[in-house]
Amino acid sequence: MGTPSAPPSVTASAYGARAHARAQEGTPADAMPVVPASEWPEPPPGVAAGDLVWAETVAGGNYTHKVLARGTELRLTDLTGDACAHLLLHCADRPWERMNTADTVKVLWNAYLGEGHLLLSDQGRVLASVVQDTSGRHDALTGTSTLARNAARYGDGTPQSSSPAGRELFKLAALKNGLTPRDLPPSVSFFQGVRIAEDGTTVFTGSAGPGASVTLRAEQEVTVLLANVPHPLDPRPRYVCGDLRVVAYRSRPTAPGDALWDAAPEGRRAFLNTADHLTARGLA
Template sequence: MTTRGEHLTDSVRNARADARAQTGLTSEWMPYLPASGSPFAPAGVDPVDLVWAETVAPGGYAHKVLARGTRLRLDDPTGDACAHLVVYNALEPVERLNVADTVKIPWQAYLGAGHPLLSGEGRVLATVVADTSAHHDAFCGTTTEAWNDRKYGDARPEGPSPAGRSLFVKAAAKHGLSRRDLPPSVSFFQGVRVEADGGFTWLGSAGPGTSVELVAELPLLVLLANVAHPLDPRPEYVVGPLRVHAWRGPATGPGDERFTATPERNRAYLNSIDYAEARGL
């Protein structure tokens, strides 16, 4: 059946009736509005405290602006999600994730609990505060159109095997940003390790039911692309749903162990606090 046969929109009145007929229809891939309506609220979190709740489709993307101190939780229910992430200072998006500093300042290239995500300004944008997966990647970035065309034969954002870069472009455009504003990303739930010869080994997933939690150290613009990892050796485009929840909380402060874990991290947290307090945040 054609779209014209499914929808009667040949007049304003019919178009309005057709649009209103869609009220109440749902999809398993959707943001929950209000967020408190999520059927997957994390244990121990009162649903009324949620400010973002969404299930991102395999091959889908999401984006959100979050206040400083917001807790962001990513869940991999099937073991096949791959959450590629870029974060920006929402007040000044020219400040964005710097993957080189993110692995340099903590002297650790493998993401996990306690790991700060840094900008090029020496400030912590977000911190990984909990992790049950330990299968992540700060080396490879996300997939490109050329890569997916070569491997899967299709890289269209609306196609069966969208590239992460294309989805980031779409998400960034919602906030007035363009392709040139996109830095390299990190990814969660599909691990990579560096071998002695400098080569990469893809570890895959830790299995279903794992999660990662981050806290926003500054107001954040969050971009997510849920696409297959570029080193995934499987010939098929394999990716599962990604669940996203966020709720208000405190940013990292002097009472937190990670605040003074190393001199370098302490300085980065102090830089973030200085920036926030100067703006009354």
């Protein structure tokens, strides 16, 4: 008796491939991101479905990106307690102005991200503000993982592997927005914390647990790049990263008279710099 032949692939012909692709409509594999975002089944409390502009769940080891209008609020939620949202921000129409983590820490006299913190560019302007935080476990000091580090730790760090590095995923997100690897500065990360001990050593504090969220408000039109990968200091030997929920909706930018505008002299100056720039361009 001969060896049984394998059944023909359902995608062996163009007709079969088309039928297979169309059969995916409405399945989880086809559902992310939700388009239009207004069909997302769980808008944040107080947010009308019609105000949603971005809604998806990003699995561990994956990335996403979007250009958001000024005043848009972006809510990130760690669904399992194992997500780590590495974030980069660029001004949408002039990507040479981008988030500067050193100035974000230095100008505001605070190395620990949280509610009320401003994400600054190297021009002293506000790209986004943190308006809500239930996690308290974030990091503006370490950056994301690299190809070499993941290859040493997990055996591979390429985007197609089972252990992609954050910088490699950022490169893909950048290319889809007309950016190059040279446009990728150090990132900040949310939901996996780092603290500096009295002796100067870096201490990984991990997650606050499932369901923690952080909400950012875009203070200019920004290109958002997100990579959901394990934190570089996560001590676990396996590549562990849980689902990240990403939901954005229309709101309004911070304005004079808002508590955040006047919370600190350095922040007020950054908001004034931002308003001056936008006013000169006829955008505010």
